[in-house]
Amino acid sequence: MQHTADIAVVGGGFGGALMAMVARRLGRSVALIERGSHPRFAIGESSTPLANLFLQQIAEKYDLPQLLPFRRWGDWQREHPEIGCGLKRGFSFFHHTLGHPFCDDEQRRNQLLVAASPRDEVADTHWFRADFDPHLANEAQRLGVDYFDQTELTIFDEQPDGVTLAGQRNGEPVTFRADFVIDATGPRGWLHRTLGLAKRELPLMPATSGLFAHFKNVGVWPSAGGAPYPVESAAVHHVFDGGWVWVLKFNNGITSAGVAATRARATELGLAEGEPGWQRLLAKLPSLAKQFAAAKPVGGFVFAPELSFCSGQITGARWAMLPSAAGFVDPLLSTGFPLTLLGIQRLAKLLGGGIAPADYERQTIAELEQVSRLVGALYASMGDFELFAALTQLYFAVVSFSETAHRLAKPELAGSFLLYAHPEFGPATREICASVARLAKREEVLAKVREVIEPFNVVGLADPAKRNWYPVAVDDLFASAAKLGSSEDAIREMLLREQLL
Numbered sequence: 001m002q003h004t005a006d007i008a009v010v011g012g013g014f015g016g017a018l019m020a021m022v023a024r025r026l027g028r029s030v031a032l033i034e035r036g037s038h039p040r041f042a043i044g045e046s047s048t049p050l051a052n053l054f055l056q057q058i059a060e061k062y063d064l065p066q067l068l069p070f071r072r073w074g075d076w077q078r079e080h081p082e083i084g085c086g087l088k089r090g091f092s093f094f095h096h097t098l099g100h101p102f103c104d105d106e107q108r109r110n111q112l113l114v115a116a117s118p119r120d121e122v123a124d125t126h127w128f129r130a131d132f133d134p135h136l137a138n139e140a141q142r143l144g145v146d147y148f149d150q151t152e153l154t155i156f157d158e159q160p161d162g163v164t165l166a167g168q169r170n171g172e173p174v175t176f177r178a179d180f181v182i183d184a185t186g187p188r189g190w191l192h193r194t195l196g197l198a199k200r201e202l203p204l205m206p207a208t209s210g211l212f213a214h215f216k217n218v219g220v221w222p223s224a225g226g227a228p229y230p231v232e233s234a235a236v237h238h239v240f241d242g243g244w245v246w247v248l249k250f251n252n253g254i255t256s257a258g259v260a261a262t263r264a265r266a267t268e269l270g271l272a273e274g275e276p277g278w279q280r281l282l283a284k285l286p287s288l289a290k291q292f293a294a295a296k297p298v299g300g301f302v303f304a305p306e307l308s309f310c311s312g313q314i315t316g317a318r319w320a321m322l323p324s325a326a327g328f329v330d331p332l333l334s335t336g337f338p339l340t341l342l343g344i345q346r347l348a349k350l351l352g353g354g355i356a357p358a359d360y361e362r363q364t365i366a367e368l369e370q371v372s373r374l375v376g377a378l379y380a381s382m383g384d385f386e387l388f389a390a391l392t393q394l395y396f397a398v399v400s401f402s403e404t405a406h407r408l409a410k411p412e413l414a415g416s417f418l419l420y421a422h423p424e425f426g427p428a429t430r431e432i433c434a435s436v437a438r439l440a441k442r443e444e445v446l447a448k449v450r451e452v453i454e455p456f457n458v459v460g461l462a463d464p465a466k467r468n469w470y471p472v473a474v475d476d477l478f479a480s481a482a483k484l485g486s487s488e489d490a491i492r493e494m495l496l497r498e499q500l501l
Ligand SMILES: Cc1cc2nc3c(=O)[nH]c(=O)nc-3n(C[C@H](O)[C@H](O)[C@H](O)COP(=O)(O)OP(=O)(O)OC[C@H]3O[C@@H](n4cnc5c(N)ncnc54)[C@H](O)[C@@H]3O)c2cc1C
Pocket: 010, 011, 012, 013, 014, 015, 016, 033, 034, 035, 036, 042, 043, 044, 045, 046, 047, 151, 152, 153, 184, 185, 186, 187, 189, 190, 210, 212, 258, 304, 307, 322, 324, 325, 328, 330, 331, 334, 335, 336, 337, 338, 340
């Protein structure tokens, strides 16, 4: 079979399906080519306020209103109760000493709760990808995208007038002819391997491995009275020296859980063995072991020997990788979705000639590298929770600042992801992260973080009086109006419009 399309998108996960939908809305004919078939397990589940904002922007700019319910819990529950998802009110962190039960003190020195939304209705979500991805693939087809699953490509032949892709579909030869190819096959994906591209080192990031699964019968992690939100309605992070565990609860009885750890810690725990490695980890985290006492894995464990990755080249004359194919740092801080969604917006511009491939490549790499520095510094501080919690504020300050700036229609205030290109914040953050990785004086680092986030801290972060609990506090936002070049009235109006008040 031979097929022709303006754009071939390889990889039918949510990123590829969304990209295909946007390309259709730009008037292109699109072939979406997937190796496997839906429904299937996929990892990468927890969304964030910025990711949801970018999803909303895509929906509005490319006339895709069918995406809007997925930007928040309330609409999702009303309009698509059949698509599994989890309620995410914030980011919960608990610090453990290996071999000891979790314990804390009055100052809450071993926990950090950062709310992302004031109530369930407007909260973020975890996407149950086995439901979510097929829904988007179906939506893409409804828009006229030609979808080919069970298709294993083996040939990429780039000519001056187009690209030929060839392989097998259900055992039969198949050929696609396209003007442009977008690789949405995830890290170490199809084009990286087929073109034999080199890898790029990610700055400050240690080598890490991951082990993860879906579970049934996961118990409850206790919630303290007065917490800014029920602590399990969140992305829950259990941090220990050399790694961290995520626990994400869905509304269908399934819990996603896994561990990301430095190579040394992963080897010591024998994570490569799968379930026995997971059990060895739980034995060192007795409080978490209680929560998982009756848990049963559904569908088996996945071991990822090398989590972080960056391709040495991510665009060519007639091809480009989505950011999710170009590279990946770590699940920590849930940066995969926002980067993918930003990349889709940029690739849409690239298809229209609005930005050059070289600019797409430069921005995508710069963002991955900024994430890598920050996450690398967080890994270096996992044994020192005060430092770890302080460094997370570099993330929370700029993402809340960026979200608010966008919602106030002032995108120029937040022109780059994590403000990596901001003339002061960008270099200052890089310096802080480098000094943490060098194990430089921690007191200086703590003071420097407070100083650097101050112009962007619009939600009252880094306040010792809050003892590591940060609810959504509109008073802090009003008091910070000047930092956003705005007024209390304009902020109130925006919050009312977005139903955030
Ligand atoms: C352990 C882990 C946890 C993560 N957690 C988070 C998180 O909580 N939040 C977050 O924002 N991000 C997270 N991420 C990142 C997240 O997974 C990605 O951003 C997201 O999956 C990107 O979606 P995608 O559709 O572009 O790619 P993928 O989800 O990787 O989908 C790729 C698709 O391409 C198909 N494919 C692969 N090879 C081929 C081929 N040769 N030909 C055709 N099709 C092919 C696959 O079958 C799949 O359907 C995590 C990543 C990992 C590894």
